[in-house]
Amino acid sequence: MTAPAHARTSAELIEAEEPVLAHNYHPLPVVVAHAEGAWVQDVEGRRYLDMLAGYSALNFGHRHPALIEAAHRQLDRLTLTSRAFHNDRLAGFAERLAALTGMDMVLPMNTGAEAVESGIKVARKWAYDVKGVPADQATIVVAADNFHGRTTTIVSFSTDETARAGFGPFTPGFRIVPYNDLAALEAAVDETTAAVLIEPIQGEAGVVIPDDGYLTGVRELTRRAGCLFVADEIQSGLGRTGRTLAVDHEGVVPDVVLLGKALGGGIVPVSAVVARREVMSVLRPGEHGSTFGGNPLAAAVGTAVVELLEGGEFQRRAAELGVVLRDGLTELAGKGVVGFRSRGLWAGVDVDPAIGTGRDISERLMREGVLVKDTHGSTIRLAPPLTVTADELRSALGALEKVLAA
Numbered sequence: 001m002t003a004p005a006h007a008r009t010s011a012e013l014i015e016a017e018e019p020v021l022a023h024n025y026h027p028l029p030v031v032v033a034h035a036e037g038a039w040v041q042d043v044e045g046r047r048y049l050d051m052l053a054g055y056s057a058l059n060f061g062h063r064h065p066a067l068i069e070a071a072h073r074q075l076d077r078l079t080l081t082s083r084a085f086h087n088d089r090l091a092g093f094a095e096r097l098a099a100l101t102g103m104d105m106v107l108p109m110n111t112g113a114e115a116v117e118s119g120i121k122v123a124r125k126w127a128y129d130v131k132g133v134p135a136d137q138a139t140i141v142v143a144a145d146n147f148h149g150r151t152t153t154i155v156s157f158s159t160d161e162t163a164r165a166g167f168g169p170f171t172p173g174f175r176i177v178p179y180n181d182l183a184a185l186e187a188a189v190d191e192t193t194a195a196v197l198i199e200p201i202q203g204e205a206g207v208v209i210p211d212d213g214y215l216t217g218v219r220e221l222t223r224r225a226g227c228l229f230v231a232d233e234i235q236s237g238l239g240r241t242g243r244t245l246a247v248d249h250e251g252v253v254p255d256v257v258l259l260g261k262a263l264g265g266g267i268v269p270v271s272a273v274v275a276r277r278e279v280m281s282v283l284r285p286g287e288h289g290s291t292f293g294g295n296p297l298a299a300a301v302g303t304a305v306v307e308l309l310e311g312g313e314f315q316r317r318a319a320e321l322g323v324v325l326r327d328g329l330t331e332l333a334g335k336g337v338v339g340f341r342s343r344g345l346w347a348g349v350d351v352d353p354a355i356g357t358g359r360d361i362s363e364r365l366m367r368e369g370v371l372v373k374d375t376h377g378s379t380i381r382l383a384p385p386l387t388v389t390a391d392e393l394r395s396a397l398g399a400l401e402k403v404l405a406a
Helices: 010-017 065-075 090-101 112-131 182-188 214-225 246-250 296-310 313-332 358-367 390-405
Strands: 032-036 039-042 047-050 105-109 139-143 174-177 193-198 228-232 256-259 271-275 337-342 347-351 379-382
Touching: 047 390, 065 296, 090 105, 090 256, 090 271, 090 296, 105 112, 105 296, 112 139, 112 193, 112 228, 112 256, 112 271, 174 182, 182 214, 193 214, 214 228, 214 246, 296 313, 313 337, 313 347, 313 390, 358 379, 358 390
Parallel strands: 139 174, 139 193, 193 228, 228 256
Antiparallel strands: 032 039, 039 047, 105 271, 256 271, 337 347, 347 379
């Protein structure tokens, strides 16, 4: 028999990646080999509490039993047909996702960036077919410091030079205004405006939460101006903030909602554009598509995700445990934390720059058995799975306190 291959260490695996993987990420030096719930384990067997949850892709934790069962069951039957044919899982997925979000129609895609790109195309098509904007003149208003993905079109309206530099020429048709500024938004909207595209909470910017009434104002403004309100809920949606969608905190109903990340249950990439019928009906056969969008495996897992959210348990957990998170961070204010913003189980924490950068703090927390990720400057993001316990949250906050004190 052939001897088993040498099991490589974390250091060896990280070194092996260097010459063969594109250097488009700067991950923490941890090599995950196993995971369950809110915990991951590296190749040496060290355990870490996952306080990032795949940027909300793992809202239900690693390998949630109901999601794994749904995937296994579907793997034994059918995985892919393409949209050249119907499959027996797609109708149920679309029906339940539309009902969960209060929308009429679903456009299934794969990644979050695909959902954003699809939302842009739908908004432009609606502007030409329904609103009557002259051909090729539609504009979309977006917010500064946004993060909607990294395709060429999406980085065209980013204000992050790291995402933009070296990737031009850029796609026209976008107007950028300050986030949380209704007056600036109103000034940017005119008869060519197809849509206003915003994150109800800006994630990559550091979990930036707008003033109360901002989302209501956006809804009222877009209704008056006769353009669409497109809410990017790819990170903020599906239970993360204590509601099904972040817009639910103000009782706002957009025209279009973009979903992804958690919709795939941490198993397969699943995203979707959900919208009012009048908006989505502008698409006709051949105008947009995806070979893998709406595949049976994705639909089966996505349906299981929707089932977990239909009873409201995870939304309630996020709201209740969000109080634990907020109170713990309040205790750290002035003890190395110079500011934070949180809603549900999502927080952006600003650390005193004298203590370290966000990357420094993330690496120190890793050594304490807690995984987080930095964003700009000295800000870290906390987004644990919605399955995390209060004791696990307190443990993570204790580790942060220790790191800040050291």
